Amino acid sequence: MQQEVVLAMLAKEPSYGYQLRARLRDALGPLGDAMNPGQVYVTLTRLEKAGLVAVERSAGGADRSDRKVYALTPNGQQRVAEWIAEVSWPRPDLAEFHLKLIAAASAGLGDPLTIVDTQRRELLRRLRDAQRAAMAEPDHSDAALLLEGVVLRLQADLRWLEACEQSWTVRRSGS
Amino acid sequence: MSDTASASVVRSRGLRKHYGRGEGLVRAVDGVDLDVAPGETVAVMGPSGCGKSTLLHLLGGLDRPSGGEVSLNGRRIDDIGEKALARMRRTDVGFVFQAFHLMEELTAVENVELSALLAGSSTRVARRRAEGLLGRVGLADRAGFLPSALSGGQRQRVAIARALSNEPVVVLADEPTGNLDSAATLDVLRLFESLHDAGQTLVIVTHDARIAATADRLISMRDGAFVDETRLSGGTTGRLGALVGLED
Numbered sequence: 001m002q003q004e005v006v007l008a009m010l011a012k013e014p015s016y017g018y019q020l021r022a023r024l025r026d027a028l029g030p031l032g033d034a035m036n037p038g039q040v041y042v043t044l045t046r047l048e049k050a051g052l053v054a055v056e057r058s059a060g061g062a063d064r065s066d067r068k069v070y071a072l073t074p075n076g077q078q079r080v081a082e083w084i085a086e087v088s089w090p091r092p093d094l095a096e097f098h099l100k101l102i103a104a105a106s107a108g109l110g111d112p113l114t115i116v117d118t119q120r121r122e123l124l125r126r127l128r129d130a131q132r133a134a135m136a137e138p139d140h141s142d143a144a145l146l147l148e149g150v151v152l153r154l155q156a157d158l159r160w161l162e163a164c165e166q167s168w169t170v171r172r173s174g175s
Numbered sequence: 176m177s178d179t180a181s182a183s184v185v186r187s188r189g190l191r192k193h194y195g196r197g198e199g200l201v202r203a204v205d206g207v208d209l210d211v212a213p214g215e216t217v218a219v220m221g222p223s224g225c226g227k228s229t230l231l232h233l234l235g236g237l238d239r240p241s242g243g244e245v246s247l248n249g250r251r252i253d254d255i256g257e258k259a260l261a262r263m264r265r266t267d268v269g270f271v272f273q274a275f276h277l278m279e280e281l282t283a284v285e286n287v288e289l290s291a292l293l294a295g296s297s298t299r300v301a302r303r304r305a306e307g308l309l310g311r312v313g314l315a316d317r318a319g320f321l322p323s324a325l326s327g328g329q330r331q332r333v334a335i336a337r338a339l340s341n342e343p344v345v346v347l348a349d350e351p352t353g354n355l356d357s358a359a360t361l362d363v364l365r366l367f368e369s370l371h372d373a374g375q376t377l378v379i380v381t382h383d384a385r386i387a388a389t390a391d392r393l394i395s396m397r398d399g400a401f402v403d404e405t406r407l408s409g410g411t412t413g414r415l416g417a418l419v420g421l422e423d
Contacts, residue, residue, distance in 0.1 A: 034416030117403065124393070127385065
């Protein structure tokens, strides 16, 4: 998880680590299940060392990270503002699969259509899992919106595989 | 083979539908063998023009095949008379279409009860049953609404309630989510899943991968024929979190 995400979750108000985790859980739903519970605390410790967060108070004077209330420092606030304004988007890595089909065909290592089929099944399984998770979410939950993004991306990938299938079918029958 | 035949709700062998002749011959459905088990949800996927809608019409007796066999519930329907075919459509099949095909001048509950009334049910029995079905699709509070006052997703759910009204042995759906946005599609998928859980047999032709991904069995159709069949059993290689960048 990006440090900026944890930082930004803290922007609302000074919070305990468990409160940040709860906010992440609400926002991510079943997609957050993979999160390691300790990850937020590890990240908070790093952010503290970097001077982006500070401990506002510790309950009972204990030194345990789960008893501390964290707050953004001025540097931390600036970093969050920059991050919010940043334009970034994950790059889809389609070139690798594209080159796999070309290499398989040109060197006779495999049938591109079989490779497309296998890939399609895998994407359909992912789509099934994402769709099931979306169906289990209450309407208008934050997690449902994220799952819709997953579903739409997988649909786009499946459409591209369809285009790959058509193209390689034509190439095969042409050769 | 005979065991499969007797256990299948929908069965076809060498099913064909050809249009035109000579140079202009179109093989819309070209030799389809299909067995759908009771309680199974089967999705037939393919590009538009692959023959999947024609196939659905043949399976439901809306259209006559050029050759081959179709059986519903163990009874051949390709060689029976028009009257018997119409009766079979009324009693054994529920249809769901992309464009809903509701009667615009009738309310939701009147649309749902219509086929039961035509089949001879009393008005009271038909109404009670229609109200129950609207409850089942989550629209009990919309019973008195005209279709024009309902959203696309709600109209399709009314159409699904209507398709269930005569307790069909199979529901045949043609692009049921074709006119719906994401949220309404989700509602229809949830509804199909609840029907599946209740043991309803479903055959859905679609190009919507979301439906295909949630079916028991997925058949790919090209140029009038089945080219691939998939059961999406087994897990994915990664967990959901990986799909949104939360883990590698």
